[in-house]
Amino acid sequence: MIRYALTRLTLLVVGLFVASALIFFTLRVLPGDVAQLIGGTQASPAQVEAIRLKLGLNEPLLAQYASWMGGVLRGDLGNSMLNNASVSAELLQKAQVTVPLGLMSLTVALLFAIPLGVLSAMQRGRTGGTVISFASQTLAAVPVVWAGMMLILVFAIWLGWFPTTGFPRQGWDDPWAAFRALILPALTIGIIEGAMLLRFVRSASLQAIGQDYVRTAAAKGLTRNQALIRHGLPNVGLSIVTVLGLQIAGLIVGSVIIEQLFTLPGIGRMLVTDVGNRDLIKVQGELLVLTGFILVIGFLVDLFHRVIDPRQRESA
Amino acid sequence: MHRHHTARPARSFRSARLAAVGGLAVTALALAGCAGGGGTDASPSAAPNTDATLTVGLVLEPKSLDIRTVSGAPLEQVLMGNVYQGLVARTPSGEIDNALASDYKISDDNLTYTFTLREGITFQKGGELTPSDVVSSLAYARDTPGVVEGQTLAGATTIVADGNDISITLVEPDANFLWNLTGRAGLIFDEGDTTELANAANGTGPFTLGTWIQGDSISLDRYDGYWGDQAKVAEVVLKYIPDFTAGVNAMLGGSLDVLTAVDANLSSQLDGTDGITLTKGATTDKGTLAFNNERAPLNDPRVREALRLAVDHEAIITAIGGGNTLYGPIPPTDPGYEDLSSLVPFDPAKAKKLLKEAGQEDLSLTLTIPNFYGTTVSTVLVSMYNDVGVTLKVNAVEFNTWLEDVYTNHDYDLSFVLHVEARDFGNWANPEYYFNYDNEEVQSLYAKAMASVDPKEVDTLLAKAARIVSEDDAADWLYNAVTVTALRPGITGFPVDSINARIDLANVEVATE
Numbered sequence: 001m002i003r004y005a006l007t008r009l010t011l012l013v014v015g016l017f018v019a020s021a022l023i024f025f026t027l028r029v030l031p032g033d034v035a036q037l038i039g040g041t042q043a044s045p046a047q048v049e050a051i052r053l054k055l056g057l058n059e060p061l062l063a064q065y066a067s068w069m070g071g072v073l074r075g076d077l078g079n080s081m082l083n084n085a086s087v088s089a090e091l092l093q094k095a096q097v098t099v100p101l102g103l104m105s106l107t108v109a110l111l112f113a114i115p116l117g118v119l120s121a122m123q124r125g126r127t128g129g130t131v132i133s134f135a136s137q138t139l140a141a142v143p144v145v146w147a148g149m150m151l152i153l154v155f156a157i158w159l160g161w162f163p164t165t166g167f168p169r170q171g172w173d174d175p176w177a178a179f180r181a182l183i184l185p186a187l188t189i190g191i192i193e194g195a196m197l198l199r200f201v202r203s204a205s206l207q208a209i210g211q212d213y214v215r216t217a218a219a220k221g222l223t224r225n226q227a228l229i230r231h232g233l234p235n236v237g238l239s240i241v242t243v244l245g246l247q248i249a250g251l252i253v254g255s256v257i258i259e260q261l262f263t264l265p266g267i268g269r270m271l272v273t274d275v276g277n278r279d280l281i282k283v284q285g286e287l288l289v290l291t292g293f294i295l296v297i298g299f300l301v302d303l304f305h306r307v308i309d310p311r312q313r314e315s316a
Numbered sequence: 317m318h319r320h321h322t323a324r325p326a327r328s329f330r331s332a333r334l335a336a337v338g339g340l341a342v343t344a345l346a347l348a349g350c351a352g353g354g355g356t357d358a359s360p361s362a363a364p365n366t367d368a369t370l371t372v373g374l375v376l377e378p379k380s381l382d383i384r385t386v387s388g389a390p391l392e393q394v395l396m397g398n399v400y401q402g403l404v405a406r407t408p409s410g411e412i413d414n415a416l417a418s419d420y421k422i423s424d425d426n427l428t429y430t431f432t433l434r435e436g437i438t439f440q441k442g443g444e445l446t447p448s449d450v451v452s453s454l455a456y457a458r459d460t461p462g463v464v465e466g467q468t469l470a471g472a473t474t475i476v477a478d479g480n481d482i483s484i485t486l487v488e489p490d491a492n493f494l495w496n497l498t499g500r501a502g503l504i505f506d507e508g509d510t511t512e513l514a515n516a517a518n519g520t521g522p523f524t525l526g527t528w529i530q531g532d533s534i535s536l537d538r539y540d541g542y543w544g545d546q547a548k549v550a551e552v553v554l555k556y557i558p559d560f561t562a563g564v565n566a567m568l569g570g571s572l573d574v575l576t577a578v579d580a581n582l583s584s585q586l587d588g589t590d591g592i593t594l595t596k597g598a599t600t601d602k603g604t605l606a607f608n609n610e611r612a613p614l615n616d617p618r619v620r621e622a623l624r625l626a627v628d629h630e631a632i633i634t635a636i637g638g639g640n641t642l643y644g645p646i647p648p649t650d651p652g653y654e655d656l657s658s659l660v661p662f663d664p665a666k667a668k669k670l671l672k673e674a675g676q677e678d679l680s681l682t683l684t685i686p687n688f689y690g691t692t693v694s695t696v697l698v699s700m701y702n703d704v705g706v707t708l709k710v711n712a713v714e715f716n717t718w719l720e721d722v723y724t725n726h727d728y729d730l731s732f733v734l735h736v737e738a739r740d741f742g743n744w745a746n747p748e749y750y751f752n753y754d755n756e757e758v759q760s761l762y763a764k765a766m767a768s769v770d771p772k773e774v775d776t777l778l779a780k781a782a783r784i785v786s787e788d789d790a791a792d793w794l795y796n797a798v799t800v801t802a803l804r805p806g807i808t809g810f811p812v813d814s815i816n817a818r819i820d821l822a823n824v825e826v827a828t829e
Contacts, residue, residue, distance in 0.1 A: 032716025037379065040387025041723060042465065042737070044748075048724070050461050083380035083514040090530060149561075156569050164569035165562045166555065169533055263557050263566070265532035273531060277379050278716050 005303060012299050019291045020072070023284050024065050033057060034081045034278040055081050068284065077285035082277060087285040090270065097167055097266035098259070101182050101189075102251050108190025109197050109247070114240070117201025118233070122225045124206060133202060139195035144254055148188040148261045155184060165263040185262045189254040193247055197240075204239050208232030238309060245301035249294050368826035369551040370807070372819070373563050373575040377556035381528060382514040383503060384457075387464050389736060389817065392500070394554055398536060398821050399440075400519035402502035403431045403450065403482070404494060408813035408820070410600070410649040410738055412494050416445065416504055416520060417482075426489040426769040431482045437543040441518045443506040447477035450504050454484070457501040468496035491766045491774045495739060522547040522822040532556065536821065548809070548825045567592065573807050573826065576815055578800040580637025591805035596638075597812040600647045600738040601797035603632075603639070603693070606722075606731040609790055610752040614681075614729065618674040620789035623730075624660050625667040626704040627697070632794050635696050639795035644786040647796045649814075650739050651771070652778025656786045667704045680707040681729040684722050687712040693732060693794065723750045734797060736816060741778060742766075744785045753790045757781075 035051040043051075052058055059067075071078050077087040116132055123129030156164040162184050168177040208214055209228050217227035256268030263269075267286060274282040378391040383400055397405055403417040414420070417431035437445040458469040471493070474485045486493060496502065504520065511518045517525040522542045526535030534554045538547040555572065557563040560579040567575040567586055578586065578594065586592045607614045607623065614620060633639045640648075643656040671677055681701075685694055694710040701708045708730075713721070722728045731750070735743075745762035747754035758781045765777035785791075799816050806827035811820050 030716075032714065032718075032720040036719040036724065037388075037716060038386050040464075041719075041733075041735075042387065045724060047461065054462070080380075082386065083382065084512070085515060085530070093529075094531070152565055157565060160569070163571055164565040165557065166566065166571060167532065169527075169529060169535070169553065260559065261562065263532075263555075263559065263562050265529060269531050273377075276714060276716070279379075 001306060004306060008299055008302055012295050015295050016288075016292055019295075020069060020284075020288055021065070023287045023291070024068065025061070027280050027284055028061060030275075030278065030280075032278055034280070037277055038082065068281070072285075072288065077288075078281045080282050081279050087282050090282075091267065091286065091289060094265060094267045094270050096171055097182075097264050098255055098268065100178075101185055101255055101258070101264070101266060102248070104182055104186035105189040105193060105251055105254070106244075106248075108186055109194035112191060112194035113197035113201050117198040118205050118229070118236075120198070120202045121205035121209065122228065133199070136195045136198040136202075139191060140199065142192060142195075144188060144192055144257050145261055147192060148185070148258060151184050151188055152262075165261075167264050181262075181264070185258045185264060188261075189251060189258055193250055193254065196250075197243065197247060200243050201236065201240060204236045205232065208236055211235075238305070241304060242301060245297050248297050252290060252294070363828045364548050364825040365828040366546075366548060366550065368549045369553060370549045370821070370824055370826055371553045371555060371571065371573045372821075373555050373557050373566055373572040375556070375558055375560075375563070375577045377531070377558075378534075380514045381517060381525070383464075383500060383517075384513055385462050385464060386514075393816065393818055394534060394536070395517065395519075395525075396500075396503070396818050397521060398523045398819070399517050399521045399525055400503045400505075401521050402497055402499075402504055403433075404498050404502065406495075406498040406738075406818070408597070408811050408815070408818075410814070412498055416450075420494075427486050429484045429486075429493065431484075433480050433482060434543060435480065437520055438541050439506045439509070439518050439520055440524045440539050440541070441506070441509070441511070443509070443518075445504065445520055446507075447480060447482055449507045450482050451475050451477050452507040453504045454502070456505075457503075463501065465496065465499050465501040468492070468499065469501050489767050489769055491768050491771075492739065523552065526551065545822070547822045549821075552821050552824075567802055567804075573804045574810055575802040576799070576819070578802050580798075580800060583637075583800050583802070586802045593803050593805070595801045595803065595810075595812045597799045597801065597815060598649060599736070599797050599799050599814055599816055600649055601734045601736045601816065602642060602645070602647055603794040603797065604645075604731075604733060604735050605697075605792040605794055606728075606733075606751050607789070607791055608726065608728050608730070608752055609754075610726075611729065613674065613676050613679065616674050616676075617789060618670040619676055619679070622667040622670040622674070622676075622704065623701070623706070624789050624792045625663045625670070626700050626706070627660075627792055627794065628662045628700060629660075629794060630662075631700075632693065632696055635692050636795070638800075639797050642793040642796040644782045644793060645744055645791070646741055646778065646782045647738075650741070651775050652741060652765075652782050654779045654783060656783060659783075659786050660792070664700075664704050671705060677705055679705065680709065682709045682711050683730040683732060684711045684713060684718060684728045685732045686715040686718045688715065689732065689734075697732075726750050726752055732794070738814075738817070741782060744790065745781070751790060753785070753788075755784065755788060755790075758784050 033052070035048050035055060035057060038051050039048040056064065068078060079086055120129045120132035123132070152164050156162050163181055167181045168174050172178050205228060209224065209232060211232065214227045214232050217231050218224050222230065255266060256272065259266040259268040260272060271283065271286050274286065376390040379388060380386040381391065381395065383391060383395050401415045403415060404420070405413050405415040407413050416434055416437065418434045419432040421430045433447055433450060439445060454469060454472065454475050457463045457466040458472055460466060471486045471488060471490050472484050473487050476483055506518055509518055515528065520543070522539055522544065523536035524539045526537045528534045533556060536552045538550050540546070557566055560582060563575050564578065564582045564585055566572050568589060583594055587594050607620050609615060629641045633641065641657060643660050644654065646652045671679060683694055683697065694712070698708045698710060718733065722731045742762060743749045743751065744753055745759045761777050761781035765774045765781070768774045768777065801810065801812065801815065803810055808825045809823040
């Protein structure tokens, strides 16, 4: 087990290094640079060149990469090329929007997907089951932007229950306002991600129903559905954890779009702005942190499986 | 003998000037109707709430707060006049007004400008404003590469203080000199101040910089030590909402007092709802369809003329929801404006004929356009050019790519951007500019205009030069944009014109509820 964990950890670290190089060099392919943006449409080419020189943009790429990685290894993601603000400090600030938003979306998705997914499996072949699976397929196909706009229209503009856009300037110092500001965005992502998850829960449950141990439990006097809930669900839960790891990546992508739509000052919006500004030090820092986060989730999911699933332990 | 300009009351200090980058986008979709006048007058009926927080929605956020070295209209829009000031300032209608100077004189040979500095002014961090601050600020801007617009002071050979007077002597007369002092290069800073301008500020204006939450908002707080009339609200929160629909939703949902740059096609949702009113202001934004004058076949004047005759300017304005026609490089509020509509009638038949003469009956061109302008303008152009047999390919790019390909490398056929800067005719007299337009007569007329001492002569010379540029069909000007602002009831004194350039917040009042 420890050997497995160490191998897996080595892979994680190597993965991060490869990712850092990929991120760094592919970003350099983007046309335009931050010096041009600082100079604007009144600066002469010589002035823009002077800005480039000052920002170190003319250094060889390998040297720039080495100096960036040197900082990263010391835990310093660097500073914005535009306003010199610390990248990690800003990431921490933006995480106060994006992380709660992700957790709330995940909660919505789980609360919605698990009960309905199991129910739809238990109701298979009956009207209830058909309605649920039809509705979930439809919801899974809805574009996030459209769903968000509809929720804003109904709950913010018509009913006035939630703010249309934005996040309170005081942040979590005003917890109720901050929470309220994230409800509609979390519902938007949560329902759509949940609809996809629901279909997965349904098929996992259907599979469980057909398993020998469920049939045995049913033969011992339980109903099929009781057998599923008591003996099948723990196995369903195992596979849900695997899918959740993948869904977290989906949540991050969703949050980029949702933060634009709801004008939330989170990591997604920060990323979009910085790409537009060609503030590459910031962009590569943000991408590296996001990649690291996804790799760590994958790592944890793998370890978790090892721990709780005896079959994997034995086959190792 | 001196010409003398007496001081106006402090509260008339307003400012209005446009720089580049972001302003291009602010006005991208914000156009409608006709032009309005100056600021709305404060209504005396309700007592103003001087403890109020005013929340204003804007589109584009500054990338940095460093007013000295980072270009961009969003930065000037909020900081100039409100936080930082110069000796003189611009009004929304494009005139020049006193600010930190109570008075100025210009010598008869137009070479020496003498400003009298107001007394008793303090910087927001406490330092006193001295003539030496003025001298050091202007000299720094002139001498330091990288100061935005610093080169506009290059001709000021001596800048000296004598008591409370500051004298600036130029090598040669410069008709734009005072105007340039109302811009970035003319801002006055506390000598030896170590404030890190990228994230903080220390000016003399009616507001201090509060907090900047990147990707969200900037707050300004009333500066109680301000030398002029105190701002009428305690705090202003500037909320950045890049999505036009989200901005309208925020206004409808009640979280904003004012929404600037309202999309013309969405403004009907706001007009009259919950008592919201709309104002329409003039701008110096020129929707410029640039032709690469050096590249074949655009180096053929017949082709360029055909490309202008094929454009139905009224139809473009209808499609984008509002604006005014403009047939030359100078907008109505700048010196040198002349109505040049007679030069470019809408005449597709003649356009076809010219293209045939030029042997370009099967012409295919590419339009490079920054993607934040949306698709309206390019779609309309594709269809109009199709009618005269020109195939237009649209290459919608990020602004940064536009800067690289078009602005820096001059690699384009046609380009569209909104040129927002006031008094930027000089670009047509600069053969290095991305227009690739090189006409010695225009260059000499412009040089003469800048060396002139007489505003009327400046006007005549610039008008003559602008007419030549338009007669040469060096570009087409699709429209002069209009800016729409939505106001909640009880908000008065919010400026109307040129607010994509500068928003003077000092006179805005919020009525007590």
